[in-house]
Amino acid sequence: MKKRITFTLDEKIIKELKETSERTMIPQARIVEQAIIDFLKKIESKM
16 A cells, blocks of 8 residues: 655755656656665664
C-alpha cells in the first residue's frame, strides 16, 4: 500500500530529480523511494 506525502526540497534538487526522471524514464517517486531505502539501509548498517 502506498500513501501520498509532501516534502519541501531545494529547487536545485527538484530540477535535478525531474531531469534525471525524464532522462531515465524512471518516475520521480520511484527515484525518491529508492534513495530513501538506500539511505535507511546505510544508517541501519552503522547502528
